Amino acid sequence: MSAPRTTPEEPEQRSRTPAGAPAGGTGSRQDGPPAADGPSAVPPAAATAPAGPPAHLEPGGALLLTGLRLAPVPDEASPQGIMFRGAPRAQPGPGMPYTLARRDLVWADNLNELIERAKRRQWNAATDIPWEAGRRVAPDLEEALADVLTWMLQQEYAAWYVPAKFVSRIHPAYTEVGLFLSTQVVDEARHVEACIKRLYLNGVGLREVSESTESSIKGLLMQDDFPRTSFLLHVLGEGTFTDLFHLMIDIAPDAATREMMVRSLEDEARHVAYGVGRLRTQLASQRDPDAVGQQFVEALESRLSFTYEVSGIPLPVQQALAVLAGGGRSPDAAARGKERVRAFVDELNRNRLQRLREAGFSEKVADHISQLHIRSAGGLM
Ligand SMILES: [Fe+2]
Ligand SMILES: [Fe+2]
Numbered sequence: 001m002s003a004p005r006t007t008p009e010e011p012e013q014r015s016r017t018p019a020g021a022p023a024g025g026t027g028s029r030q031d032g033p034p035a036a037d038g039p040s041a042v043p044p045a046a047a048t049a050p051a052g053p054p055a056h057l058e059p060g061g062a063l064l065l066t067g068l069r070l071a072p073v074p075d076e077a078s079p080q081g082i083m084f085r086g087a088p089r090a091q092p093g094p095g096m097p098y099t100l101a102r103r104d105l106v107w108a109d110n111l112n113e114l115i116e117r118a119k120r121r122q123w124n125a126a127t128d129i130p131w132e133a134g135r136r137v138a139p140d141l142e143e144a145l146a147d148v149l150t151w152m153l154q155q156e157y158a159a160w161y162v163p164a165k166f167v168s169r170i171h172p173a174y175t176e177v178g179l180f181l182s183t184q185v186v187d188e189a190r191h192v193e194a195c196i197k198r199l200y201l202n203g204v205g206l207r208e209v210s211e212s213t214e215s216s217i218k219g220l221l222m223q224d225d226f227p228r229t230s231f232l233l234h235v236l237g238e239g240t241f242t243d244l245f246h247l248m249i250d251i252a253p254d255a256a257t258r259e260m261m262v263r264s265l266e267d268e269a270r271h272v273a274y275g276v277g278r279l280r281t282q283l284a285s286q287r288d289p290d291a292v293g294q295q296f297v298e299a300l301e302s303r304l305s306f307t308y309e310v311s312g313i314p315l316p317v318q319q320a321l322a323v324l325a326g327g328g329r330s331p332d333a334a335a336r337g338k339e340r341v342r343a344f345v346d347e348l349n350r351n352r353l354q355r356l357r358e359a360g361f362s363e364k365v366a367d368h369i370s371q372l373h374i375r376s377a378g379g380l381m
Pocket of ligand 2: 268
């Protein structure tokens, strides 16, 4: 299995606009909307002339954000007002509680492509999964699947709540980031819906909740710094979750579960692609990528303070994965399944290290981050 890849980048959109400047050079009055002389005034023809060239439509007639002549993405934006970048203003807007107002903290060069792909690839958990094909699963496998899905469901909640929390903190100068994170919110809500549906499809329902998993997730939800949280969630957590989806596609006991995993994997890959793209932007803005790595180490250490007794994937989940991988609970099946899960955990750790090195961290920092992640998150989310 290869590490998740980022997507081909959209045409370069960024630029180096000075902080707080009304980007796009639209600050002068004559560029703004025409002022009418009164309710009955007929605007002169020249006043309706457009301020810039018309939008470019795709061959099929679609209008993409990249087809618009938008103001360049500023390096920094003053946390004032509520408007997309480039609007003329005579007065500064009121102060706003945006905590994310710098390009290097939120932007990813693959955002536009990811937004379009996310919209194209939405699916419906009610109708796009062949639920009938999930009936008549052997009881041992159905129970093991329920153990795994109960635990996965908790991770899906974390992935849902985290981007939802940050959307309103992002300056609208970086609207594309909010658009993308909103697609993630919908994706994760759908994963929650699909997990619940598969759990109850054959009547088994939710299994026992693991408190250590909840403590680990709390350590993620309590983070307040977006770059660190995005790194923990999009790069580390969802990165390894994509590996888990690959495994689940292989060992799913039925076609409904398999389809759920295939579709969820595609969604997760977009989330990881954003996280890696965002991390690249951040690292590219720094002379020493390992100094950023040190901040992430601190975030992982603070997360560890919420985490108790986690030193690997929770044992009941490992056992359930082994039952699914082996195809049952007989001694032969158990031995096969255990071997498969052991190989999977090794693979998770290898892939995580590879992703961290590819992002630009040194071997030493990548290894340190990876070890802390295993301790704080049980190796997964
Ligand atoms: Fe998800
Ligand atoms: Fe995700």
